[in-house]
Amino acid sequence: MLSLSNFANIGTEHIWLLSLLDFANIDTEHTWLQLDIAKQEEAWQLSRHHSNPIARYNAYLNRVCLSHLLNWVQEWLPEESGLRAQVFPSEQSLPSILEVVNGTAIKVGETRIVLVPTETIDIEELRVPQEWVDINSWAADYYILVQIDLDEDDDSSLRLCGFTTHLQLKNQGKYNQSDRTYSLPMEQLTEDFTLLFATLGVNWQKQVPQGVTLSSAEAQNLVQTLGDPSVYSPRLRLDVPFAQWAALLEHGGWRQRLYEQRQRLPEQWSVLEWLQTGISDFARELGWMLVSVRPNWSGAREANLTPALALPVLIRRLEIAGQQYLLQVSPIGSIEQRIWRFELRNATEGGKIPGGMKLRLLTEELQTFLNNEAVAATAVDQLCVEVKLEPGEGLVWEIEPIPENYTQEIWWF
Structure with a gap:
């Protein structure tokens, strides 16, 4: 778990928000946010464009999570910082990512924050898809576990359960080959979000090795193989090494073609x-x-x-x-x-x-x-x-x- 002692050896020039935030106004424990019905409906409409029910519901949960936490993060960024909370890598990239992977990301300056939603009631751990940890251009500085409670009586809410860093996840987390995730027990997450805001700008990423490069023929073959919408979880095809899968996803053009193929769409970029x-x-x-x-x-x-x-x-x-x-x-x-x-x-x-x-x-x-x-x-x-x-x-x-x-x-x- 992180504490201020973790930052004792970090130069004060890196903790550039520490003196700008009024920490007394942040609920540092069990942060709950009421869900906005309009945002939920918009998320549902945007999530219709996926290949199967699992992908559609995954996209819905992630969009609900992202839309609310974008606003929440922006509210706690001091105006004088000039920073904005933005979707990473871009809003246009979301459909092709959410078709195959759980989680979304926010960028604040050069800092990346991955949001991992779950509907699990008794949460025991944070499970982060490997893509958000081991793909060089996707790896984040922080990972937030978000519990979503969708109430039938329009009293839905989400809870920020805690966060960890890339460094902690790689050093203390467990890699699970069966579902290609990194997990960390709940008790090792940090619940005090003042620490996250206070240390924006600190690079918490370990060095992530550069991935492989796919040839055009290899990429097209993977798109053809994994583009079948009946393959509900292409990321778990163990006959496809993770390095190749990661290279396909990291290339925005090939990832977009995979998404289009899973929608049974003709070539869109001729x-x-x-x-x-x-x-x-x-x-x-x-x-x-x-x-x-x-x-x-x-x-x-x-x-x-x-x-x-x-x-x-x-x-x-x-x-x-x-x-x-x-x-x-x-x-x-x-x-x-x-x-x-x-x-x-x-x-x-x-x-x-x-x-x-x-x-x-x-x-x-x-x-x-x-x-x-x-x-x-x-x-x-x-x-x-x-x-x-x-x-x-x-x-x-x-x-x-x-x-x-x-x-x-x-x-x-």
């Missing part, structure tokens, strides 16, 4: 199909639009390009570091020439791309290639990357700093 029949529902939900414009490629490779009166352009508005930007994707010349231009601009007329910002393209296996990146050395009007692709090739786009609600997408050309 750019050529978008241009012929309109963009897919998933792309539209993420904010992508398809428009036709007269090309004006300043600085583009125009030699031997077939002229066109108008070409289709895919556009998405992004928020990056509090500013609005536009990411545009369009063919150069005719579509048959397979030369594509990715361009980032400030959404404000006359606005600039600040120095240090990067626009990067990767293969579907997240590998770099020649001339795959544009970097703003100083403030510039635009960043652009042009690439010639073979039929069936896939690309993943990235921007630094990371846009709000970014999730990896594999675009197939």
Whole structure:
């Protein structure tokens, strides 16, 4: 169990919220929250888009937990800190995660907090899915056990039972091979949440080894195998090593394809199909639009390009570091020439791309290639990357700093 003595050797510069919070106002023991009916109904509607009843109910419990605790955490963040409690990795990632794993995560600055809900009445332990502990980019600093009581008389509530750290879970927890979880007895959890708020910013993660990299063929084979919706718990397929399963989940594009496959949906990220029949529902939900414009490629490779009166352009508005930007994707010349231009601009007329910002393209296996990146050395009007692709090739786009609600997408050309 954590106590202030655990922090004796941590420099005071790391405990940056300790003097900002009025601890007297926090219920430090058995924190209960009344559930809001509207939030419950919204969670239920959002949870309908899953492949089977178990996944739907799991998504419902997790969304109820997440929506209430996002507000609770935000209420205890001092306004002067400038911090926000945000869904991690993004709101758009939730369906593909909750289809196969229990738990959601909140990000406060660089600190990650995983919420693990349960309806168990007599709770004996916290059980955290291995994914939230051993996937490098998912591993959290804190893990909170949340008991949810869904009352038929609309008197539902949740209780924050206690929390632990990644360090404690790995050092003192028990690994359970049968369900791929780490467990810790209730008596070893910390119930005083003032300690959590007081130590936001402390890195409680042990070094998590880098996972394996899947080839495109391996990933597609796993998606085909585990995408059968009759497989209720693909994460427990012991014939699939955890390292491979983790690599599939950590890659947002492959995880999204697994989710779509389990919904029995056709390919959602074929750019050529978008241009012929309109963009897919998933792309539209993420904010992508398809428009036709007269090309004006300043600085583009125009030699031997077939002229066109108008070409289709895919556009998405992004928020990056509090500013609005536009990411545009369009063919150069005719579509048959397979030369594509990715361009980032400030959404404000006359606005600039600040120095240090990067626009990067990767293969579907997240590998770099020649001339795959544009970097703003100083403030510039635009960043652009042009690439010639073979039929069936896939690309993943990235921007630094990371846009709000970014999730990896594999675009197939």
